[in-house]
Structure formats: C-alpha cells, structure tokens
Amino acid sequence: MSNFEPVVVVFACDYCAYTAADVAGRMNLSYPSGVRILRVPCTGKVEQLYIMQALQKGADGVLVAGCLVGDCHFKNGNLRAAARVKRVQSLLDDIGIGGERVAMVNVSAGQGAKFAEIATEFSQKIGEMGPNPIKQGAKAAA
C-alpha cells in the first residue's frame, strides 16, 4: 500500500476554489497528482449523486470546494453544498465506505497556497485510509 496514490476528485467552484487552484499553479505550488479538479459553476450545483458517482467510478476521496461562508456568488450555494455533503457522509458511513472520504472545504479565489495545502493534506489523509473499499470487493468478486 506504500505506493498507493489516491485519486481525489475536487468539485471546485468557478468563483473561488477553481481560481485558487489556478493561483496555486501560477505560484508553482505543487500538490499530489492524483488530485483531479472539476470546475462547477457553484458548489450549490453539486448534486449528492455526483459525489456518489465519483466514488462509484473509483475515486478514493471527494472534496467539495466552495467560497468562504458568506461569500457565495449565489448567496447560499456553499451552505447548501455543506448540508448535502453531510447527508452523503452519513450515507457513506451507513454503507461501509466511510463518510470521511468526502469533505467540504471553503477557500477564496486568492488563497492559492491554502488550496494546495488542503489538497495535499486531504490526499495524505485518504492515502492513510487506503483505497476506496469497493476496489477490494471488486477484486474479490472477480
């Protein structure tokens, strides 16, 4: 498991986290290459099903990255996203996948360094948890 490099899907809001990731790039800050960023118009657009499907398709962890609380371009998209993430976390706990594989984070557009730090830390945490348990089950079933 030592060479396990987790795949972490980040649903990043166009107005903040996505820009922050861009800033991180321009600052030449590095974060693990397993971090895959998907741009969304607002984290309020992230359906619970998107998170489930990312995991079902083999992601080891999912981050939903929205604007700082109070700064959502659409007023409360990030608050809705946080509530949805909570709901998905509890479902993931119930099915034995582990709710900690999913997290909601808030970053502003200028916080490139913070984005790189969050992506690195979360990726490390997932690395310690090990691969998405459905992969093991799929191997056993094959």
Added chain:
Amino acid sequence: MITAERKPMEEIFRLIEPYGKILLVGCNECVTVCHAGGRKEVAMLASALRMGRMKLGAPLTVDELTLERQCDPEYAEELAMVVDQYDAVCSMACGCGVQTVAERYQGLPVLPMVNTEFMGSSESNGVWAERCAGCGNCVLGLTGGICPIARCSKRIFNGPCGGSTKGKCEVSPDIDCAWQLIWDRLKQLGQTELYSQIMAPKDWRTARDGGPRRIVREDMAI
C-alpha cells in the same frame, strides 16, 4: 401528500441480501415531492447499493425506473416488459405503490425501500408536517381549519386537555397545541361560538375502524 423516508440502509441490505439483480422503481408523485422516492432518490439508492454490495464482494445489478404514479395499475403495467429479468422489484413509492406493483406481479418479491409516514404538507423547504389522518368525515369547518385529529396528540374533540401550556402540547414543547391553534383561529374569524358547541363523539367507522375503505364511483367506472 403522502410523506415517506428512506429505510435505514442496514434494513435495506438485509431485505435484498438474497438477490443479485434488482429493479429499483420510483414514483413521480408524492415521494418525489418529499424527496424520498423520486428519480433522484432512486439514483442515489442505486449507487449506494452498488457500492455497498461491491464492497462486500457480492456485486448487485441495479436497474432504475421511475413510474409516473406507482399506485395506478395503468402505470404499474409499464413494468410488464422488463420485470421478468429481475430477482426482485424494490419500490421507493409509498405503501400504496408497493402493493399495486406486488398485486400485479404476483410471482415476484416486491420490497419496500421507504417507510411511509403520514399525510402532510410542506412547512418550509425540507420540512413536512402531519395535517390529516383521513378520518372520512372532515370537521375542519368547525375547527377553524385546524385538524383536531391529526394535530392534537390525543385526538380530542373538545379540547384543550389539561396539558396545554403556553400554546404548546404536553407531549413535547416542539408541538403546538392544536386546540390553542383552533381557539386563536376561531377568534380571528369571529367564530368563537363554534368553540362553545360541544362536539358529539365521533363515529370512527368512517375512519379505519370500519375496516379497509373503498370509494366506488360508478360514473367513473367504465
């Protein structure tokens, strides 16, 4: 509308344990509105079941289908073409939908995926509250539009009881005393004389006490 909530996952996994291929069927009506068993919830549960079973090394094939109205034989008929391919049908509709499908496809296990709860209305986004108990003889015209059966914890007809305190029910401070609400509304309507009329004991035969009920409309039965 009829409200429902998804059953706990543990119970669902137990119900479907013997099966390898299921059809998960939602309903486009009440359970869509209360976010329990519409197309989205079907997709969420399907995904959760696929992952949960894959983790256990016992993969499950789940196909998804949402009917216009599952409690209507006409729509339940839509399953006829495909149903043979499955070990079981798992329904996300209310108990009426589950039974309609079970009645039509006698040879197949039809399992409920939600707990059907009450007839209610939306108080705000994500909040539903019980409003009617289907007693078969509505008294809302005498009670200022507030139901003493569905909204009074003791279903009393000449309330309030001694437990009503500052507008709240003794069962919980989160429950409004229905009889306080009735009194306030009658005052607002200038109809307090309705409150002084003693309501006769209710004939519960129009409710469930008379056995399972049916409505027959001969003019509609072609």
